[in-house]
Amino acid sequence: MLRSLDIRDMLLIDRLELTFGPGLNVLTGETGAGKSILLDCLGFVLGWRGRADLVRQGAQQGEVTAVFDLPAAHPARAVLADAGIELDDDDLILRRVNGGDGRKTGYVNDRRVSGEVLRQLSETLVELHGQHDDRGLLNPRGHRALLDAFGAIDLGPLRAAWSARRTARRDLDEAEARLAAARAEEDFLRHAVAELDQLSPEAGEEAVLDTRRRAMQGAIRIREDVARALKMLGGDGAEGAMLDATRWLEGAADRAEGRLDEPLAALSRAMVELGEAHRGVEDALSALDVDPSRLEATEERLFALRALARKHNVLADDLAGLADDLRARLGRIDAGEAQIAALRKQVEASEAAYDAAAAAVTAARTNAAAALDRAVTAELAPLKMERAVFQTLVTPGEPGPDGRDDVAFTVATNPGTPSGALDKIASGGELSRFLLALKVCLARGNDALVLIFDEIDRGVGGATADAVGRRLKRLSEDAQVLVVTHSPQVAALGANHFRVAKSVQDDMTTSTVTALDPGQRVDEIARMLSGDRITEAATGAARALLGG
Structure with a gap:
């Protein structure tokens, strides 16, 4: 409920404080007194786009504050939560300042917000109806939602079916895309797998081969020196020379009076050590005996591993894992058709479920449309439009989460004349009555919005004006209603009555509002x-x- 509206230095208003009550609030006054100014100011604080020159002449800035009572379950709280605003109580205070330079600044409970946040809040707080209203009942884009609300149509199963259908189609599209991409590289995969399988790399193999290769290359490089050393230690080398020396010394020992005994003993020991050295070098030379073909085979495999690793831009140790991955991709190609066939069945099942849910909603909308037509027709008779024909058209539309129906409210003002959109067929007064009758049927039980009617009774009088007023009063039983009216029959039914007047003082025109x-x-x-x-x-x- 809109509890109060405070206006300062806006248009013709110097300072104005209004307190509204529940039920039907009526604003009356002579033409030009400034009734529309109140709506301009309310629209300004709600973030609506309107006239730019709002600041009162001579003032530095204008300001409007609106206070709403916000119950715990009000949809505006979701907008506030998205904006990161928490309410300590049920008071929602909207304030907006218009500077003299045209700059506008909005606040929600003293927290600065954008005009877009104010506009989002306004959609949950206020609904404006009038002869030139394009935000509410005259906007065909909203007719389907209005019909669904009237018929209490549950869209949950339909939206769930749409979501499942969309997920199934997405999964199928992704699987087909993966299969197409895999098939594009199928020849490469099969060649690569065959090449890897032929080489059959193992993790850690590169290091083993490299160590073995280095050892064999090292053996080849030192074997010649070891062989030369062995020769120098043999009979043609040190061993032969030491044997000759021993024989010569032994032949002279008898005549040397013992002087050669010790040298001969040392030579004997040396011969023993030389023999051990000779055997050790022989063993070493035998161990260094490298088969060139073995070295060649080792190098060929090592180079093959490294070349394949470079080809696939991986480490040699990762080749085994790469082979497994490529085989898995080939497996997906081989299994792709079966997977896609299963996904296609899922798509068919999800589409059938969506079609069934959409058909059920279409049937429900058709029934609700007939009920709405009867309800509006019953409301039109007291409004002196008993010959008019109101019809809710439910026609095929693009499939979506809310079904595959387009909904439009149409009217023919006289039997036999072609029907069309409300604002295209009906005159100003007729349009006002159509909107009122439609709103009475659609708004029952909806207390979330403040309903504002701007001269919706224009062009009617007498019993028709009384019928308009009584329907506005009926609306106010479920929601707060504000009406700008020139009709005494409507004004008399108000629970709260405000008079708008304009005065001139010191060459300054101002508008005032009195309860x-x-x-x-x-x-x-x-x-x-x-x-x-x-x-x-x-x-x-x-x-x-x-x-x-």
Whole structure:
């Protein structure tokens, strides 16, 4: 509920504080008094796009504050949560300042917000209806949602079916794309797998081969020196020379009087050591005996591993894992057709489920449309439009989460004439009554929105105006209603009555709004009945209207 509206230095308003009540709130006043200014100011604080020159002449800035009571389950709380705003109580305070330079600044409970946040909040707080309303009932884009709300149509199963259908189609598309990409490289995969399988690399094999190769290359390089050393230690080398020396010394020992005994003993020991050295070098030479073909085979495999690793841009130790991965990709190609066949069945099943859910919703909408047509027709008769034909068209549309129906409210003002969109067929007064009848049928039980009707009773009077007023009062039983009206019959039904007046003082024009007490209401309605000169008859008629 809109509890209060505070306006400062906006258009013709100097300072204005209004307190609204539940039920039907009516605003009356002479033409040009400034009733539309209130709506301009309310639209400004709600972030609506409107006229730019809002600041009162001579003022540095204008400001509007609106206070709403916000119940715990009100949809505006979701908008506030998305904006990171928490309410400590049920008071929602919207404030917006318009600087003299045209710059606009908005606040929600003293926290600065963008105009977009204000507009999102306004969609959950206020609904404006009038002859030029393109935000509500005249907007065909919203007709389907309005019909669904009227018929209490549960879209949950349909939306779940749409989601499942979309997921199944996405999975199929992705699987087909993967299979197409895999097939594009199938020849490469099969060649690569065959090449890897032929080589059959093992993890850690490169290091083993490299160590073995280095050892064999080292053996080849030192074997010649070891062989030369062995030769020098043999009979043609040190061993032979030592044997010759021993024989010579032994032949001279008898005549040397013992002087050669010790040298001969040392030579004997040396011969023993030389023999051990000779055997050790022989063993070493035998161990260094490298088969060239073995070295060649080792090098060929090592180079093959490294070349294949470079080809696939991986480490040699990763070749075994690469082979497994490529074989898996080939396996997916081989299994791809079976997977895609299964996914196609899922798509078919999900489409059938969606079609069934959409058909059920279409049937429900068709029934709801017929019920809405009957309800609107019943409302049109008291509004002196009993010959008009209202029809809700449910036609095939593009499939989506809310079904595959387009919904449009159409009207023919007279039987036999072609029907069309409300704002294209009906005249101003007719349109107002159509909108009211439609809103009465659609708004039952909806107390989330403040409903504003801007001169929706224009062009009607007498019993028709009384019928308009009674329907507005009926609406106000479920939601707060604000009505700008020139009709005394409508004004008399209001629970709260405000009079808008314009005055000129010191060459400055200002508009004021006054909450009327019972006596003042009699005078205002009498003025609306008779004009500036209020007669006794008009006063009596005003009392009669107020008496109901």
